[in-house]
Amino acid sequence: MLTQSTLNVIASYWSSDFDCPVEQLLAQPLHVLTHGPALAxxxxxxxxxxxxxxxxxxPQSKMTPLTRLLPDPPLTAAGFSNAFDRSGxxxxxxACLNYAEHIAVQHHAVxxxxxxxxxxxxxxxxxxxxxxxxxxxxxxxxAASFGVIVGRELVSIAGYELWGNTIAxxxxxxxxxxxxxxxxxxxxxxxxxxxxxxxxxPQYRTLVSNGPSMSxxxxxxxxxxxxxxxxxxxxxxx
Numbered sequence: 001m002l003t004q005s006t007l008n009v010i011a012s013y014w015s016s017d018f019d020c021p022v023e024q025l026l027a028q029p030l031h032v033l034t035h036g037p038a039l040a041x042x043x044x045x046x047x048x049x050x051x052x053x054x055x056x057x058x059p060q061s062k063m064t065p066l067t068r069l070l071p072d073p074p075l076t077a078a079g080f081s082n083a084f085d086r087s088g089x090x091x092x093x094x095a096c097l098n099y100a101e102h103i104a105v106q107h108h109a110v111x112x113x114x115x116x117x118x119x120x121x122x123x124x125x126x127x128x129x130x131x132x133x134x135x136x137x138x139x140x141x142x143a144a145s146f147g148v149i150v151g152r153e154l155v156s157i158a159g160y161e162l163w164g165n166t167i168a169x170x171x172x173x174x175x176x177x178x179x180x181x182x183x184x185x186x187x188x189x190x191x192x193x194x195x196x197x198x199x200x201x202p203q204y205r206t207l208v209s210n211g212p213s214m215s216x217x218x219x220x221x222x223x224x225x226x227x228x229x230x231x232x233x234x235x236x237x238x
Contacts, residue, residue, distance in 0.1 A: 002223050006101055009201060010225055013164050014048060018057055026053040026226065030075055032067060034060040045084070045231040049077040049094075056080075062233065077208075077227040084231045093229035096214065098204045098222035103193050106186035112194075113145045113157065120147070120154035128173055146190040148183045158187035160195050160202065168195030169203045172216075185216050192220065 002010075008022075015022040019036020026048060035057050039046060045066065047056035054075050058066055071083040077094035085091045113121065125133055145159030155178040160168035170191050174184045192202035204222050206213035217224075 002099060002101060002225070006099065006201060007225075009166050010099055013167050014055075014226075016164065018048075018055055020055070024055075026050045026055050028053060028055075029073060030070075031055040032063075033057045034063055044233050045229075047077070047080060047229045047231075048097075048226045049075075049080070049229070050226040054080070059233070066233075077229050081229050090232040090234065091229065092232065094208045094227045095205050095229070096208055096217070096224050097226045097228055098206070098217045099225050100192055100202050100204070100220065100222040101196070102221055103189050103196065103202070104220050106189035107182050108148050108186035110146050110148055110186050110190040113147045113154075117147065117154065120149075121145075121157060124154050124157060124173070124175055127175060127177075129176075132173060144191070144194055146187055146194070148187050150178065150183075156183035156187040158184070158191040160191050160200075162200070163203070166201055167203050168192070168198070168200040169205070170195070179212070184212075185219060188216055189220055192222075 011022050011025055015025040017038045018025060018033055019038060020031075020033055024031060029052060031054065033055065035042060039057050043059065045056060045058050047054060052074065069083055069087055071079045081091050081094055145157055147154045148156040153175070156172065156174040158170060158172035160170045163169050168191075170188055172184050172188050172191070188204065192204070195202040202222075204217045205228070206217060208214070208227070
């Protein structure tokens with residue numbers, strides 16, 4: 001279970017993202033905001049759900065027509081997703097936001113990747129689904145990345161990107177032919193351990209529908225904090 005001090009840091013990060021006082025974050029069954037500075041360029045809706053409470057942010061110019069699509073209470077992440085999915089928007093979620101203060105020991109050797117591993121990373125990207133790589137691949141924004149090598153092949157890679165000054169957002173992807181063997185678990189464990197050693201809070205976000213990824217979070221000792229849903233508005237006009 002996360003300590004209160006860690007919960008306070010997490011709440012502080014998300015209240016800043018929503019541009020609302022921390023005491024108002026996830027304090028009402030439905031708390032509707034318009035995008036603040038952190039979300040100003042986002043053409044979509046972002047919502048968090050926790051213990052029956054919800055905080056969500058809308059583009060100011062589109063808020064009125066979009067709030068009419070909200071389902072009747074009690075509001076849940078699944079109900080929110082279904083309502084906007086039926087209206088033809090692209091939904092990302094529901095996704096679990098998980099955090100950890102301690103990480104279980106990994107079972108496979110993992111090492112920090114270097115510039116000399118660029119070719120191996122590219123090879124893994126070439127055999128990965130493009131959408132999976134978009135969600136789990138390691139990009140130039142990663143503060144550090146760690147890989148599991150089998151023979152001469154990179155079979156799993158995990159890394160983290162710094163969110164604010166406190167959150168280490170972890171991404172992971174595993175070679176399609178090497179899944180189900182615990183490689184992702186080991187790579188995530190190393191990335192999370194490195195984040196903790198750097199004084200950061202590891203964050204592992206995964207779709208609720210992704211059973212194997214949910215198992216990775218649970219087996220490593222991550223605790224569920226909230227559920228997120230993003231609604232991408234595309235060409236929607238008022």
